[in-house]
Amino acid sequence: MTFHPRTAARPLLASLRALLVLTAITGVAYPLLVTGVAQGAFHDRANGSMAEADGRKVGSRLIGQNWLDAAGEPDPRWFQPRPSHSAHDPLATGSGQLGASDPTLLATVRETREQVAAFNDVPLDAVPPDAVTGSGSAVDPHISPAYARLQAARVAGANGLRPAEVARLVEEHTEGRDLGFLGNERVNVLELNLALRALTAG
Template sequence: MPTLRSGRQLVAAVRAVLLATVVLGLVYPLVMVGLAQLIAPSRADGSLVTRDGSTVGSSLVGQAFTSEAGDALPQYFQSRPSASDYDGAASGGSNLGPNSSDLVGAITERREQVAAFNDVTPDQVPADAVTASASGLDPGISPAYAELQVARVAEARGASPSDVTALVDGATHGRDLGFIGAPYVNVLELNLALDERYGTAG
């Protein structure tokens, strides 16, 4: 009798595992994908941004605007640093704490580089210009960091700072639902607007 009861319990357990696998591993994901495609198809597909038939990035993922040698291009607004080099497969931060000498050194070096690149003093450089987001994929920068870059981009583009500022305003997004997070400027959106208006040569 105990053996029979144990056999029934084993069968019931296997059935429960199989049912949970089908429902949670197959049915539920497919339903969620279907709902996502119905409610927000663009976001479900990765919020890809295309120009002239080619995918140039995602509005949800940051990217670098550098030359082939890795130098920041002066005619483009620069994203915040990324501990993963904007690689979605390696998303994450540096895991260095505020007492890390490596982190302090990196921030100091970045601050000096950003200040020199934008012809400002180091104390004018905002925090997001020298620190990576937790994911390393943040697509936006603070309005303060965008404002810091306006003069440099305007000069490189042969444009007036006021015209570039207007483009910054157009790429600025407010808080989600009016109270979540902070306002940000989508860098890819802004740089594409620059190219559309002034051309890609800069």
């Protein structure tokens, strides 16, 4: 059998052409198309769902953040998020939860429960589950309406507002279930605190 370089090179050249064409389509054209559609139809979401206050970006509505005072402690003037093993760092997102059989979990929950109860001046049995447990992503921006309502009296007192005013803010920022039956009711902490800031400024 005679070896012909041209014959042997044909499959290689065909494969190379296919690689170049598919790279151009899937690596260049498709990403540009998707980016263009996203920027045109969903500009806010495509850019991280950023929230603004006083003309500057203050955070993403999709990522939780800490609300701390100058000493690095939870600030009583603001609604607080769920606990986070990553301190709400999006670069460290992911589950870091302790297993249900880990004795450290029970100790952590008990300690956090006592801290939340003391911080909000409520009995231990008033503390809802999401106030003492982190989310699977560790950056969940939402809390339950129950946890938001629990914090309302403390927030009102720290800001010199009537409890009814803060309670109304919580109700106004309570999001229903997706499609009416998926998930649970929830409150976006960033949006709630921005509304609170506007109320105190007014």
